[in-house]
Amino acid sequence: MSSNGKFIVIEGLEGAGKSTAIATVKQYLESRGHQVVCTREPGGTPLAEQLRTLVKQADLQEKVAPETELLLMYASRVQLLTNVIRPALAAGNWVLADRHDLSSRAYQGGGRQLGDSLLDTLRTAVLGDTRPDLTLYLDIDPAQGLARAASRGELDRIEQEQLSFFQRTRAKYLEIAAKEPNIVVIDAGQPLIQVQQALRQALQAAGV
Template sequence: MVSARGKFLTFEGLDGCGKSTQMEMLAEVLRRDGIDVVTTREPGGTPTGEKIRSVILDSKTRFLHPMAELALMFAARAQHIAEIVQPSLEAGRWVLCDRFTDSSEAYQGGGRQMGSQLILDMHKIVCGDLWPEMTILMDSDPEASVARARRRNRANATDGVDENRFEREKIEFFQRVRDAYNAIADREPQRVYKVDARRSKDVTHPEIVRAVRERMG
C-alpha cells in the first residue's frame, strides 16, 4: 500500500522571534497524535546545506554580494528539497521546516531590496511548484527580536565563528523584512497564518496547534 503524501509546514519570521521553539513544540504535539514528523531548517538541513549556511551567516562574510547570497540560499534549498523534503513527503511524513522561500522573499527581496519577482522566479526554477500547505508567520518587534538573536548567536559562537552576519544590519533592514513578510501574508492568507509572537511561548503555542488542526484537518 502506498503511503499518502505527507504535509509540508514552514515557520517564518525574524531571527529571535521564537519560531524554532514553536516548531519543536508543534512537532511534539503531532507525534503524540501519531504523525511521523521530520523537523529541519534552512539554510541547512543537509551536510551540504549546513556548509553553505556557515558561509551565508558567518559575520566574516558580511560583504557577500546580495546576488551571491541569494544564489547560495537557493543552492542550499535545492539540496534540501532533493535530500530531505521531497523524500519525506513521498514517504508520508510531515515536514516542519524553519524557513523556506518566504525567507528569501523577505530578507533578500525586502531587506536587500531585490524585489519579490526575482525570488519567485528563482523558486519556480529551483523548487518547481513545491510550496508549504501551511506557513506559520511569527510576527514580532524587530528591535526586540534582533537583540535576542544577537545574544543567542554570541552565546553559540564557536572557534571564532558566529551567525550574526544578518544581525549586523541596521534596524531599517529588519523593518523592510517584516514589511515583506506581512505583504506575503496579505497576498496568501489561505497559506500563511500570522501569529503575534510578542506574547509568551505558552500563549502562542496552543494558538498554533489549533490553527494547524483546523487547517490541516
C-alpha cells in the same frame, strides 16, 4: 506538495521564537500519529550546511553581494528539497521546516530590496510545484526580536544588519501573508503560553 505527507514551515525574524514553536508543533503532530522530519534552512544536508556556514559567516574578507547571498540560499534550498524534503513527503512523512522559501522572499526580496520579479523567477525555476501546505509566521517587532537574539550570544553576519533591514523584511513578510491564505500570522510578542496556544489553534483550523 505531496498527496502523502504534509509540509509545514515555521517562519519569523531573529528572536521570534522559532525553535520553541517548532518543538510545540512537532509535539502536536506526533501526538496525532504523524512521523515528523525536521529540517532547517539554510542547511539540512552536508553540502547545505557548508553553504549555511559560508552565508552566515560574520568575518568574511569581502562584501557579500545581495544576489550572491540569494543564490547561496537557493543552492542550499535545492539540496535540501531534493535530498530530504521531497523524499520524506513521498514516504508519507510530515516535514516540519525551520524556514523555507518565504525567508528568501522576505529577507532578500524585501530586506535586500531585490524585488519580487527575481524571486518569483528563481522559485519557478528551481522549486517547481513543491510548496508548503501551511506556513506559520511568527511576527515580532524587529527591535524586540534583535534584543532577544543578542541575549543569546554572538550575532552572525545577517543578524548584524541595521534595524531598517529587518523592518523591511518584516513588512515583506506581512505583505505576502496578507495575500496567501496558507500563511498564518502568529503574534510572537505575546507570552509563550499564548504563542503555543495560537500555534495549536492554527493547526487545528488548518485541519491538521
